[in-house]
Amino acid sequence: MENREIKQRLHSVTLENRKKMSLTGISKVDTFNDKTITLHSSHGRMVVEGSELNVKRFAEEEGLLNIEGNIKALKYIDATEKKSLGKKLFR
Numbered sequence: 001m002e003n004r005e006i007k008q009r010l011h012s013v014t015l016e017n018r019k020k021m022s023l024t025g026i027s028k029v030d031t032f033n034d035k036t037i038t039l040h041s042s043h044g045r046m047v048v049e050g051s052e053l054n055v056k057r058f059a060e061e062e063g064l065l066n067i068e069g070n071i072k073a074l075k076y077i078d079a080t081e082k083k084s085l086g087k088k089l090f091r
Contacts, residue, residue, distance in 0.1 A: 009063050011042045013074065021048065021067040021074075029058055029065065037067060049073040 011025030025042035032038070032055055037048040042063070053069035 009042045015071065015074075018071045019068060021071055023065045023067075024063055026058070026063050026065040027060070029055065034069070039065065043076065045077040047073075047075045047077060049075070 009025040012023070014022045023039075023041065023046075026039055027042065028040040030038040030040065030045075032053065034053050035049065035051060037053055037055065039046050039048075048067060048071060050069050050071040050073070053067060053071070055065065056068050057064065057066040059065075
């Protein structure tokens with residue numbers, strides 16, 4: 001039931017001067033280092049790319065995530081994209 005509540009959460013992204021990012025609707029942070037952060041939102045998997053990235057705060061209960069660093073890209077990863085990549089590799 002808890003996962004169901006997370007999926008129904010509002011998801012938002014706020015970016016300030018490409019240095020600070022605040023996200024809501026985040027259920028899990030998979031991996032992070034100073035160049036890439038992979039996470040799950042209520043709208044699917046996401047990847048944040050940049051340099052000197054740092055997770056400043058992750059409040060899983062509230063679904064809040066704050067990131068600081070030089071943010072270069074934000075991507076949503078859909079299951080269909082994974083299948084397409086697999087099809088391209090195994091033609």
